[in-house]
Amino acid sequence: MAGVVIVGGGQGGFQAAASLRQEGYEGPVRLVCEEPGLPYQRPPLSKAYLKDGDAARLALRPEAFYATSGIELVHDRARALRREAREVALARGAPLAYDHLILAPGARNARPPLPGIDAPGVLGLRTLADAQALRTALPAAVEAGARAVVIGGGFIGLEFAAVARAAGCAVTVVEAAERLMARAVSPETSARFRARHESLGVELAFGVPAAAILTDAAGRARGVALADGTEILGGLVLLAVGVRPNVELAQEAGLEIADGIAADAGLLTSDPAISALGDACSFPDPRTGARVRLESVQAASDHARTIARRLAGRPEPYAALPWFWSDQADWKLQIAGLPPRGDGPAEVRDLPRGGFAVHRWEGAELVCVETVNAPAEHMAARRLLSAGGVSRAALEAHDGSLARLAKAG
Ligand SMILES: Cc1cc2nc3c(=O)[nH]c(=O)nc-3n(C[C@H](O)[C@H](O)[C@H](O)COP(=O)(O)OP(=O)(O)OC[C@H]3O[C@@H](n4cnc5c(N)ncnc54)[C@H](O)[C@@H]3O)c2cc1C
Structure with missing residues (x-):
């Protein structure tokens, strides 16, 4: 028996492995993780971790959990899916055969084609390594009296802005839309958050997109130029303009893609031996039937539980209500x-x-x-x-x- 291979050891991949065991699945379970260390939770990266730097608290489970649960962590990168042979090719190790494959590769930060985007001083916030870099850059900016310029007034940009203000850093958030968190919340909630951030001293620029990263003679970021010519100077630039689902493995293997790896109401892809979950997949919203892709702990975890129940022989359609949280000051x-x-x-x-x-x-x-x-x-x-x-x-x-x-x- 080849068992279940899970590509991606983040929130959903971890939960799928844990839920398979909770549901009584007895075959081999292998979790392919390209990031170093134990599977960890991302939400604190823009909240508590930015303040306290306590990486140990991020782990979803201690190391012993994986051994006692019979979950093998494979620290490698899945590089191709060979669907006919039912195996996953890895970047370094030998291919992994599967009876069922769960794709949980998450998403990566969007990087708009702005001149200067690769300059030192332009940071993102997706991984623990990103958060570690920010934990170094933020006190350095405070020390130098430099401003942080956040491109993107969504959840992550605003959570960072609140932490940066609390650390004594001047902050400007640049948002191309006319209001904060416009994709996710009502205009009423946007307006109240705008007032709250302004009361914290966060400066907000609406309605004009960032057009370029300004750089100094050494090539380091020194601010952001907006499309109307306004220049906002600041030595720390956080790029927080959303994410792109990691669909390439699935796409190259010929699976259906629709703003993410297309999954059905039970989180099965167009290949009956492959499921998909979390940030990387789109699926029919149980209420409306419309195809949605959600970026939340809830979606990744509940998808994982649904898939695990199906693989343990108790299939049921995905029916969970979406929910989400964000901590800003x-x-x-x-x-x-x-x-x-x-x-x-x-x-x-x-x-x-x-x-x-x-x-x-x-x-x-x-x-x-x-x-x-x-x-x-x-x-x-x-x-x-x-x-x-x-x-x-x-x-x-x-x-x-x-x-x-x-x-x-
Ligand atoms: C800073 C931050 C704050 C957040 N705050 C909140 C919040 O407050 N509330 C909330 O609900 N959600 C929050 N989220 C979103 C939430 O963390 C994600 O929706 C959730 O982690 C998605 O789970 P996932 O398993 O789909 O992907 P991830 O948890 O991103 O895991 C995917 C993993 O797959 C790995 N991977 C990708 N490709 C391969 C490959 N080819 N081979 C091997 N491994 C691979 C990736 O490196 C990654 O480790 C936040 C996210 C971030 C970045």
């Missing part, structure tokens, strides 16, 4: 559900004990709830949206509180 943003298709109404509710919730509707259906510093409302939203929805009348009968509605049963 003392604001914890939590999102349950996906944004409505079209511009549905968004209603803001300031909560009596602080924090706020934004209810986003698609017609008569509550589809997404954004909360800040309101964990009870978030948990209630997850419960109610998973259980099939919330009517306006029921919500109004509980003063707009999802927590009270959930409690009332």
Whole structure:
């Protein structure tokens, strides 16, 4: 028996291996990891780790877990899939045969073709190595009195901006759209985060894309030029303009690609011996049927659990509700559900004990709830949206509180 090979030892790859064992799968499980060390979690890289530098706390499980669970970590890079032979060619080691292959290669940072983008001083934030480089660059920028220029006002850019401000670094965030986190949150939530970041002293530039990295005589980054000619000087430039799914292995092997490795409602690809998960794959959203690709711990982990159950002989379609969080200074943003298709109404509710919730509707259906510093409302939203929805009348009968509605049963 060749067993299961998992390509990518990140959040989803790790979870797939662990869940296979939890579901009672007894065959060999091999996890191919191109990054050094043990599988680790990425969210703290732009949050706690940037502050405390405690890499040991990032590991998803201690080393002993893999030995006791019979999960073999193969530190190598998968370089090709030979589907007919059912094997994965590695960069260094001997090919790995599989009965089933799980593709969990994640995504990589997008790198727009800006002049100067390869200059020293231009950093990204995806891996532990990236975060380590930032932990060196940030205090150096503070020491030199230099500004950090963040290209991209999405979650990672804003989390970094908040940490950099707390460290005493001047920060400008350059966002080509007219508002923050525009792809993921309502205009109401964007506006409140804008005000919060401004109150932290983060400078924000909207509506004009970055056009080039400015460099000094030695070729080091010294700032960012915008398309309208504005120059923002700063010796630390963080590129945070989103990611691209790692589809190349799958694509070269002839698997179907659709903004990610195309998977069906059970996370199976166009080859019945290959599943895909996490940031790298697109799949039909259980609510709408529309093909989506999600970049979240929740999606990667729940995909992994669904695949493991199928391989253990208990298949069921993927039905998990998407949820997400982001920590920016003392604001914890939590999102349950996906944004409505079209511009549905968004209603803001300031909560009596602080924090706020934004209810986003698609017609008569509550589809997404954004909360800040309101964990009870978030948990209630997850419960109610998973259980099939919330009517306006029921919500109004509980003063707009999802927590009270959930409690009332
Ligand atoms: C800084 C940062 C902060 C984040 N914060 C949050 C957050 O607050 N909340 C949230 O929900 N999500 C957050 N995310 C997103 C979340 O971490 C990802 O959605 C999640 O890790 C995706 O899991 P994955 O298994 O698909 O990919 P990854 O966890 O990225 O794992 C993929 C792994 O596959 C490896 N790989 C790729 N190709 C190969 C190959 N050919 N051979 C071998 N190995 C390969 C990669 O090196 C990588 O280690 C954050 C991400 C980052 C970068």
